[in-house]
Amino acid sequence: MSFFVDVLVGGLLSGVMYSLVALGFVLIYKTSGVLNFAQGAMVLFAALTFVSLTEHKLPFAVSLLVTLAIMVALGWLIERFVLKPLVNQSSITLFMATLGLSYVIEGAAQLLWGTEVHGLDLGIPDTPMQFGSVAISEFDLVAALIAATMVAALTLFFRTTRTGLAFRAVADDQLAAIAVGLRLSHVWAIAWALAGVVALVAGLLWGARLGVQFSLSTVVLKALPVLVLGGFDSIAGAIVGGLLIGAIEKSAEVYIGPFVGGGTEGWIAYVVALGFLLVRPAGLFGQRELVRA
Amino acid sequence: MRFWLVAALLAVALLVVPRVGNTYLFDAILTPFLALSLAGVGLNLLTGYAGQISVGSAAFMAIGAFAAYNFNLRVPHLPLLASFALAGLTAAAVGIVFGLPSLRLKGFYLLVSTLAAQYFVQWALTNFHWFANDDPSGVITAPQLAVAGIDFSSSAGRYVLSLAVVATLTFVALRLVHSQTGRNWMAVRDKDLAAAVIGVPIFRSKLLAFAISSFYCGVAGVLWAFAYLRTVESDGFTLDLSFRILFIIIIGGLASVRGAFFGAAFIVVLPLLLSRIGASFFGTTDSGIAELVEMILIGVLIIAFLIAEPAGLVSLWDRGRRRLARLLSFVPAPQS
Numbered sequence: 001m002s003f004f005v006d007v008l009v010g011g012l013l014s015g016v017m018y019s020l021v022a023l024g025f026v027l028i029y030k031t032s033g034v035l036n037f038a039q040g041a042m043v044l045f046a047a048l049t050f051v052s053l054t055e056h057k058l059p060f061a062v063s064l065l066v067t068l069a070i071m072v073a074l075g076w077l078i079e080r081f082v083l084k085p086l087v088n089q090s091s092i093t094l095f096m097a098t099l100g101l102s103y104v105i106e107g108a109a110q111l112l113w114g115t116e117v118h119g120l121d122l123g124i125p126d127t128p129m130q131f132g133s134v135a136i137s138e139f140d141l142v143a144a145l146i147a148a149t150m151v152a153a154l155t156l157f158f159r160t161t162r163t164g165l166a167f168r169a170v171a172d173d174q175l176a177a178i179a180v181g182l183r184l185s186h187v188w189a190i191a192w193a194l195a196g197v198v199a200l201v202a203g204l205l206w207g208a209r210l211g212v213q214f215s216l217s218t219v220v221l222k223a224l225p226v227l228v229l230g231g232f233d234s235i236a237g238a239i240v241g242g243l244l245i246g247a248i249e250k251s252a253e254v255y256i257g258p259f260v261g262g263g264t265e266g267w268i269a270y271v272v273a274l275g276f277l278l279v280r281p282a283g284l285f286g287q288r289e290l291v292r293a
Numbered sequence: 294m295r296f297w298l299v300a301a302l303l304a305v306a307l308l309v310v311p312r313v314g315n316t317y318l319f320d321a322i323l324t325p326f327l328a329l330s331l332a333g334v335g336l337n338l339l340t341g342y343a344g345q346i347s348v349g350s351a352a353f354m355a356i357g358a359f360a361a362y363n364f365n366l367r368v369p370h371l372p373l374l375a376s377f378a379l380a381g382l383t384a385a386a387v388g389i390v391f392g393l394p395s396l397r398l399k400g401f402y403l404l405v406s407t408l409a410a411q412y413f414v415q416w417a418l419t420n421f422h423w424f425a426n427d428d429p430s431g432v433i434t435a436p437q438l439a440v441a442g443i444d445f446s447s448s449a450g451r452y453v454l455s456l457a458v459v460a461t462l463t464f465v466a467l468r469l470v471h472s473q474t475g476r477n478w479m480a481v482r483d484k485d486l487a488a489a490v491i492g493v494p495i496f497r498s499k500l501l502a503f504a505i506s507s508f509y510c511g512v513a514g515v516l517w518a519f520a521y522l523r524t525v526e527s528d529g530f531t532l533d534l535s536f537r538i539l540f541i542i543i544i545g546g547l548a549s550v551r552g553a554f555f556g557a558a559f560i561v562v563l564p565l566l567l568s569r570i571g572a573s574f575f576g577t578t579d580s581g582i583a584e585l586v587e588m589i590l591i592g593v594l595i596i597a598f599l600i601a602e603p604a605g606l607v608s609l610w611d612r613g614r615r616r617l618a619r620l621l622s623f624v625p626a627p628q629s
Contacts, residue, residue: 035404085600092346093599095404096543099536100595107588115581221408221532228405266416270409277398277405 015246020202022238040220041105047203071196225273333553335509341548343502344482349407352414354514355530388507546605
């Protein structure tokens with residue numbers, strides 16, 4: 001039993017990391033209906049930029065601020081040069097554009113900062129702490145705490161600020177939002193900038209875990225099943241979906257893996273998400289009921 | 294007129310090129326170009342014509358390659374082309390399974406289904422050693438290529454074999470998109486509700502699109518493995534290849550059979566061109582940098598094409614020809 005709890009907790013904690021990436025997706029999707037495939041590339045770009053700055057002997061705080069500024073600028077540039085010209089196009093077209101964008105960002109990040117693997121030390125010890133019979137790494141706890149804080153902050157932002165209100169209006173009905181005088185391009189630019197900030201946080205935590213390298217950008221692919229499970233437009237869903245996927249992945253690898261030769265972590269999330277889609281296409285917390293084909 | 298132009302082009306490609314080309318031209322350019330073109334045609338049937346997006350093309354190529362290998366290995370005296378066809382059918386069958394969710398899902402929710410195909414297939418092919426005939430390395434040498442006693446194993450031979458297969462299947466695809474099936478696909482793509490109202494069988498059309506598209510990808514996979522890579526391994530069919538095939542049809546032109554060829558030519562030639570440019574202008578042969586520049590360029594081009602020329606290179610080509618025709622006024626304008 002305690003082994004099962006161990007596996008479950010381990011899965012939940014890695015799920016937190018998935019949620020962090022999924023959050024960036026949800027931000028963009030909620031406000032502009034775009035499935036931003038470049039989110040993973042943005043995670044890589046943010047982490048690489050930060051690491052390279054600290055390696056150039058910049059203090060931690062300065063590097064963080066500079067990276068933050070760069071990510072915000074990047075978000076604005078994307079809105080200006082990719083999304084704006086594609087307004088009113090089908091969601092498939094927009095998706096393909098972000099796929100192209102991910103190639104640009106990945107290529108640029110590595111051309112700029114090199115392709116070697118960087119170590120990233122955030123100063124959070126990765127030592128296990130004993131809770132009853134379960135051992136949890138301090139790093140994982142901090143990551144979970146950061147994720148929780150971000151979700152709380154984002155929820156507050158959406159509920160209480162004027163900009164958040166504008167976000168919700170745009171998400172609800174773009175035409176009506178324009179009619180009452182909201183500027184779509186402003187809202188989108190802010191959303192992309194925010195997604196850049198989320199990417200930075202995810203990039204730092206993932207980077208500290210795995211090392212900052214190209215494979216960071218593939219975490220985007222892990223976030224897709226999370227989104228399907230949680231619903232593309234739900235912040236809470238991103239968290240719950242991430243936790244579920246993490247837990248399912250770990251338990252499947254432990255309990256089913258040995259019978260099929262292991263390596264189930266690569267696909268089990270997709271198959272679960274696929275099965276789930278067939279039963280409930282809008283996800284656990286998704287708003288829009290999907291049109292039946 | 295158009296027919297004779299294509300016929301002449303084919304005759305040159307089939308009769309003249311094998312005599313004058315060198316190994317580099319066949320192995321590095323023409324054979325991969327043909328295999329990718331066929332995969333592009335397959336994906337274009339599904340994405341361009343039927344409107345169902347897929348990022349799992351490489352998975353179906355892998356299924357085709359492994360199926361052809363196994364049919365060849367386990368069925369004695371099976372003609373090579375029969376194993377190609379069986380490989381295509383196997384890929385089609387799997388394609389139907391992963392296409393089933395399309396009956397309920399639309400747009401990029403389908404991405405998850407095709408991504409599932411991509412990951413699951415690659416995992417299954419690596420993990421179950423039966424597929425690779427228990428070969429410890431997991432990298433199998435492709436079988437000898439011989440049709441009706443004629444050996445096609447040389448560089449030129451593999452090119453000719455690929456060309457024959459691709460030309461035949463492309464001809465079928467061209468007929469198909471102008472048939473009732475093709476019109477049904479476009480109706481489903483443009484407005485499924487309206488299509489249903491005028492009596493288009495939506496479910497059947499979608500599944501058929503998945504099946505036929507997977508068939509094409511499957512055969513393309515056989516060519517990719519047997520004629521180009523000359524090994525059969527699941528590492529030859531990564532997600533990146535799937536993306537590249539998607540890029541081929543975006544750059545070449547969605548919903549255009551010709552577009553797949555334009556796009557494939559572009560995707561094959563671009564990296565070679567870039568490394569040449571890098572070598573002659575900057576004196577660097579750093580393949581890493583060339584690769585990154587290629588990534589950025591492809592990404593920029595994808596976005597540029599989506600914004601400025603959604604119909605792809607094909608439409609540029611046609612417009613160029615029309616303009617030229619107006620200038621020269623005796624060249625007949627292409628029918629659009």
